[in-house]
Amino acid sequence: MTFPTEQSALSAMKRRRFLSAVGGVAGLAALSQVPAAGTALAAPRPRGGAYPFTLGVASGDPTPDGVVLWTRLAPDPFAPHGGMPGRPVPVDWQVATDEGMRHLVRSGTAQALPDLAYSVHIEVGGLQAGRHYYYRFRYRGDLSEVGRTVTTPEHGALANSLTFAFASCQDWSHGFYSAYRHMAEEDLDLVVHLGDYVYEYGLPADGGNRHTPVPDVLQEGPRDLERWRMQYALYKSDPDLQRTHARFPWLVTWDDHEYQNDYAGAYDDTVTAARAAAYQAWYEHQPVRRRSLPRPDGSLKLYGRSQWGRLAQFDVLDTRQYRDAPPCGWGEAAACAAAYDPKVTVLGTAQEKWLLDGLRESDARWNVLANSVMMARLDHDGPSGDILWHDAWDGFPAARKRITDTFVSGRVRNPVIVTGDWHSTFVNDIRRDFDVPDSAVIATEFVGTSITTNGDGEVYGPYYGPMIKYNPHIRFFDGDRRGYVRCSVDKKEWRTDLRMVERVARADAPVSTFASFVVEDGRPGAQRV
Numbered sequence: 400m401t402f403p404t405e406q407s408a409l410s411a412m413k414r415r416r417f418l419s420a421v422g423g424v425a426g427l428a429a430l431s432q433v434p435a436a437g438t439a440l441a442a443p444r445p446r447g448g449a450y451p452f453t454l455g456v457a458s459g460d461p462t463p464d465g466v467v468l469w470t471r472l473a474p475d476p477f478a479p480h481g482g483m484p485g486r487p488v489p490v491d492w493q494v495a496t497d498e499g500m501r502h503l504v505r506s507g508t509a510q511a512l513p514d515l516a517y518s519v520h521i522e523v524g525g526l527q528a529g530r531h532y533y534y535r536f537r538y539r540g541d542l543s544e545v546g547r548t549v550t551t552p553e554h555g556a557l558a559n560s561l562t563f564a565f566a567s568c569q570d571w572s573h574g575f576y577s578a579y580r581h582m583a584e585e586d587l588d589l590v591v592h593l594g595d596y597v598y599e600y601g602l603p604a605d606g607g608n609r610h611t612p613v614p615d616v617l618q619e620g621p622r623d624l625e626r627w628r629m630q631y632a633l634y635k636s637d638p639d640l641q642r643t644h645a646r647f648p649w650l651v652t653w654d655d656h657e658y659q660n661d662y663a664g665a666y667d668d669t670v671t672a673a674r675a676a677a678y679q680a681w682y683e684h685q686p687v688r689r690r691s692l693p694r695p696d697g698s699l700k701l702y703g704r705s706q707w708g709r710l711a712q713f714d715v716l717d718t719r720q721y722r723d724a725p726p727c728g729w730g731e732a733a734a735c736a737a738a739y740d741p742k743v744t745v746l747g748t749a750q751e752k753w754l755l756d757g758l759r760e761s762d763a764r765w766n767v768l769a770n771s772v773m774m775a776r777l778d779h780d781g782p783s784g785d786i787l788w789h790d791a792w793d794g795f796p797a798a799r800k801r802i803t804d805t806f807v808s809g810r811v812r813n814p815v816i817v818t819g820d821w822h823s824t825f826v827n828d829i830r831r832d833f834d835v836p837d838s839a840v841i842a843t844e845f846v847g848t849s850i851t852t853n854g855d856g857e858v859y860g861p862y863y864g865p866m867i868k869y870n871p872h873i874r875f876f877d878g879d880r881r882g883y884v885r886c887s888v889d890k891k892e893w894r895t896d897l898r899m900v901e902r903v904a905r906a907d908a909p910v911s912t913f914a915s916f917v918v919e920d921g922r923p924g925a926q927r928v
Contacts, residue, residue: 449474451538455641458548458648459686463528469686472517476632491537518683528553546645552708563589566883567819568849572607574903579639581910593819594654594771627680654771664720712763718771721747725794734785739797759809768816775827781869814842822849823859826875840924847884855902893918
């Protein structure tokens with residue numbers, strides 16, 4: 400809904416109090432109730448008036464000669480147009496080789512448009528491969544903080560190493576982003592976000608586990624574009640999420656909660672106004688390229704490929720927009736023959752062809768699928784039954800087998816799937832055919848837990864734990880910890896560290912490495928170390 404024009408004095412006062420706590424630069428650390436983690440990146444304070452860069456800065460989709468730079472002008476994120484005047488305005492941007500922004504290499508001016516919520520997506524080119532750059536924005540007299548980004552190695556270069564983190568599922572009301580606080584301190588090249596960046600639900604009046612009261616307008620879930628913009632603004636007001644965006648370039652995909660729980664986009668091939676609004680708000684708040692601009696029919700192209708020289712190829716998948724309805728039923732249901740119909744798809748015909756062709760042609764040492772839902776089988780009831788969870792690749796076994804067959808026939812080197820969605824951690828062997836339990840292990844999957852979703856309670860440990868014995872290809876499972884996954888890759892091995900925070904009810908919760916696994920070059924399957 401559009402922010403009401405006839406707000407009561409009480410509602411307006413609540414909104415101002417909330418913004419002073421979470422929306423302004425000076426108030427961001429106060430939200431966490433502890434001092435913000437140290438960072439070398441400069442964050443200038445407002446020079447007067449309403450500060451426009453309340454949602455921070457970000458970069459994404461790096462290439463050897465460029466990167467996307469993002470910000471959104473929103474001095475009052477829960478007012479119409481985010482507090483902007485309702486007409487286009489110019490925003491300056493700069494790229495430098497030094498943090499002090501003295502040695503500029505690129506600069507320009509972009510128009511921030513009300514139709515895109517005053518977001519800007521700058522596709523910078525002409526940079527040098529494999530090096531760090533710094534960037535900032537200026538609107539009138541205000542400067543944004545200085546962000547840091549990196550370009551990828553040249554396409555033909557076999558880079559020595561890559562370190563990245565992946566994350567998903569960050570319900571704002573379920574806890575603090577202490578995982579991002581620690582991720583920002585890591586020495587990373589890249590962050591991969593695998594979906595559920597926001598949730599489509601209204602917020603508890605008391606802010607849930609954060610105990611930060613929210614204004615009335617946020618207590619009902621998003622139904623139109625203006626309200627979706629507020630949802631993203633709330634999430635992006637978090638200081639630790641902002642800091643992680645400012646320190647590393649991101650690759651991003653979505654899952655279901657960016658629109659609606661467990662939805663299958665091709666189930667109804669008419670894009671509704673509600674879905675189009677959700678998609679547009681996603682674009683407006685992510686560091687993605689113009690190819691992802693929403694189309695007149697409300698759809699957008701999200702999937703894409705990113706290469707780290709010849710060391711790693713990332714295929715970022717969209718598993719929602721083109722997905723058929725699961726043939727055997729929604730959620731937990733029995734397997735059935737209809738799921739083996741070759742016409743049934745998760746990725747859609749065009750995206751699946753793009754993926755399989757790209758895997759066959761890849762010369763990368765490591766081939767990474769950035770994927771939203773679990774690819775490995777999860778048998779719920781063992782040899783006596785056939786119950787699976789059909790909102791994952793288990794609901795689409797023929798579509799999954801087309802990928803695993805390509806891993807083999809295309810001689811794809813070291814396929815590794817990184818996955819979100821499950822609010823749990825799994826380390827899985829991917830078999831050539833899960834209907835043949837002793838078929839060869841051909842790939843490895845790491846499923847990361849949530850940043851906050853499900854909070855600090857025991858939820859999935861008791862639920863999934865009894866099932867693990869029926870699934871010998873699952874090498875590791877933990878259902879009740881929150882955090883992120885750090886991956887360090889070189890020519891000989893892939894190392895995965897499961898980084899878990901003590902609890903998300905505390906913004907300053909400590910982090911530790913709960914377990915580590917290694918995949919050796921040419922040997923699919925993870926070994927615990």
